[in-house]
Amino acid sequence: MAIQGRPGVTAFLIRWSPLALLALAWELAPRLGLVDAQSLPPLSVVLAALWGLALDGDLFRNGVQSLWRLVSGLGLAIVVGVPLGAAMATFRPVRIVVSPLARALYPLPKSALIPVLLLWLGLGNASKITLIFLGCLLPVLMSSYNGVRGVERVMLWSARSFGRGPMSVLFGVALPAAMPDVLAGIRSALALSFVLLVSSEFLMARDGLGYLISILGDNGAYAPMFAAVLVVAGAGFAADRLYLSLMRRWLAWRG
Numbered sequence: 001m002a003i004q005g006r007p008g009v010t011a012f013l014i015r016w017s018p019l020a021l022l023a024l025a026w027e028l029a030p031r032l033g034l035v036d037a038q039s040l041p042p043l044s045v046v047l048a049a050l051w052g053l054a055l056d057g058d059l060f061r062n063g064v065q066s067l068w069r070l071v072s073g074l075g076l077a078i079v080v081g082v083p084l085g086a087a088m089a090t091f092r093p094v095r096i097v098v099s100p101l102a103r104a105l106y107p108l109p110k111s112a113l114i115p116v117l118l119l120w121l122g123l124g125n126a127s128k129i130t131l132i133f134l135g136c137l138l139p140v141l142m143s144s145y146n147g148v149r150g151v152e153r154v155m156l157w158s159a160r161s162f163g164r165g166p167m168s169v170l171f172g173v174a175l176p177a178a179m180p181d182v183l184a185g186i187r188s189a190l191a192l193s194f195v196l197l198v199s200s201e202f203l204m205a206r207d208g209l210g211y212l213i214s215i216l217g218d219n220g221a222y223a224p225m226f227a228a229v230l231v232v233a234g235a236g237f238a239a240d241r242l243y244l245s246l247m248r249r250w251l252a253w254r255g
Contacts, residue, residue, distance in 0.1 A: 006033040041223040050227035066208040073132025085144025110135035128200045135196045136189035144184020147178030194236040
């Protein structure tokens with residue numbers, strides 16, 4: 001039993017050793033004077049500051065606001081983007097209307113919309129949720145479109161030959177077959193949502209983790225600032241790992 005367990009332990013150590021080495025380098029570099037300890041505090045100091053933020057409640061209050069904005073914006077993008085992308089691939093009138101707009105807006109840096117949304121929607125939740133929604137919508141929409149377009153025509157023709165209507169074929173056959181592409185697009189949108197969340201809260205918020213990072217940096221509290229950055233990075237990593245695990249389970253039926 002012990003021998004059989006060794007490959008798993010070895011794989012675990014290999015997988016996580018880069019993060020362990022990065023943490024060690026982070027701790028030693030400022031202590032050895034390789035970098036300025038003011039601009040990059042040791043990891044142990046950052047973790048102590050993280051504990052302080054957690055005890056004060058600042059981390060929880062701002063984290064809840066950020067989580068609400070991220071889930072709302074990303075959720076709206078999924079709810080709108082998946083059926084709209086599938087409809088683009090299936091119905092020509094929808095494709096004629098939506099496709100040029102999507103392809104024109106796809107290369108636009110979404111952070112460029114921050115001043116416009118700030119002007120229109122102010123500092124409230126609406127501006128941040130809208131930015132995340134718009135930024136995440138296009139990856140979800142295009143992956144759904146490409147996934148449904150790539151479904152084998154024979155499968156769709158067979159469904160129609162059994163008397164299934166267009167909507168039944170779309171949602172009962174085409175979308176399930178296109179699910180790997182759809183889920184991959186949602187994963188890309190998930191990563192993008194964290195970027196858009198923090199960048200929007202930097203510039204147009206009075207709370208949230210991005211705002212917390214900004215205000216701590218402006219006040220010279222670099223250890224708590226790096227602690228907040230670490231929380232965002234850890235949350236993004238954990239969300240991606242969790243989603244990837246769920247994605248593999250959802251696609252297990254494909255063998």
